[in-house]
Amino acid sequence: MLQARIENGFGIENVQWAKAPSPQAGPGQVLVRMRAASLNFRDLLLATGKYDPKLPMPRVMGSDGAGEVIGLGEGTKRFRLGDRVAGIFMQGWLAGRYRDSYASSALGGAIDGVFSQEVVLDEEGLVAIPQHLSFEEAAALPCAGVTAWNSLFASGDLRSGETVLVLGSGGVSVFALQLAKAAGARVIATSSQPEKMEMLKAMGADWVLNYKEVADWGKVIAKAGGVDHVVEVGGAGSLEQSLLAVRGGGRVSLIGVLSGAAGPINIGRVLHKHVTVQGIYVGSREMFEAMNAAIVQNHIRPVIDSVYEGAQIQEALRHMESAGHFGKIVLRLD
Structure with a gap:
């Protein structure tokens, strides 16, 4: 079988498909034939050495993928041959609060990932995927979907009638828009591209601001009443505006570092408001399964920007690097 690995140094050009022996499922494990995988910004950081400069190589990339069960180890009970499944991001985080130890089980970083034609995972580290979704759509769920769900519901307690602010049109932001609207929330979105602004409106965003034309968008939103929740994917470069936009008693969920990880924070604004x-940091298997139930109930379909063949992984990574995507970038692994 083939798997996409980082080897011989960092750089998109060093992400290569390589042959590897087909794995065998041991006790309590499941062999999955991966059909599709999706990219995250983390994959780009990993490939370019910005995520973990000390990453052991070779490392099989990818945290998000979906496929079908083709082998069962002794004693497995959760799945049957032919079941359609996806792996959870941190294989050790099944339920409850996050613990530091869970990070050592993160796919495609701490351990080998799912950009592979065949993968063996513990049965506890898998979930069944919604039947109305294709493999390509289901591959978009493990990180972006669960992160949005955790932000708004598992850790956010979003209520119908509240207002959510999403930044940009990447995977997490688009999922947050879909989930928030399904829950009866009002959504404000930001973008810098007119075409994407129209797409966000078409998806149900109640108000879309061009953050390049409106530099003080946080103040503008605050003057209009503010928001209860901010899904903050920008990082240091946008946090100050997010703190301006959020209402007193509101919540800011820090998720991404698209504009940097380090920067000043107005502590006074956090305290006084x-x-x-x-x-x-993504979420647990319990959250994944709760999100899937909501996706089924509301007939939600992940937004797919583009689908590349597996051999085009470098092109897919460069597309992500260009920041031109809307929703998720997917690899077809057939």
Whole structure:
């Protein structure tokens, strides 16, 4: 079988498909034939050496993928041959609060990932995928979908009638828009591209701001009443505006570092507005399964920007690098 690995140094040009022996499922494990995988910004950072400069090589890339069960190890009970499944991001985080130890089980970083034709995972580290979704759509769920769900519901307690702010049109932001609207929330979105602004409106965004034309978008949103939740994917470069936009008693979920990880924080604004600022590092299997139930109930379909053949992985990574995508970039692994 083939798997996409980082080897011989960092750089998109060093992400290569290589042959590897087909794995065998051991006790309590499941062999999955991966059909599709999706890219995250983390994959780009990993490939270019910005995520973990000390990453052991070779490392099989990818945290998000979906496929079908083709082998069962002794004693497995959760799945049957032919079941359609996806792996959870941190294989050790099944339920409950996050623990530091879970990070050592993160696919495609701490351990080998799912950009592979065949993968063996513990049965506890898998979930069944919604039947109405294709493999390509289901491959978009493990990180972006669960992160949005955790931000708004598992750790955010979003209520119908509240207002959510999403930044940009990447995977997490688009999922957050879909999930928030399904829950009866009002959504404000930002973008810098007119075409994407129209697409966000078409998806149900109640108000879309051009953050390049409106530099103080946080103040503008605050003057209009503010928001209860911010899905903050920008990082240091946008956090100050997010803190301006959020209402007193609101919540800012820190997710991404698209504009940098380090920068000043107005502590006074956090204190005086009684704002909850929380870090979100994807989520547990329990959250994944709860999200899937909501996706089925509301007939939600992930937004796919583009689908590349597996051999085009470098092209897919460069597309992500260009920041021109809307929703998820997917690899077909057939």
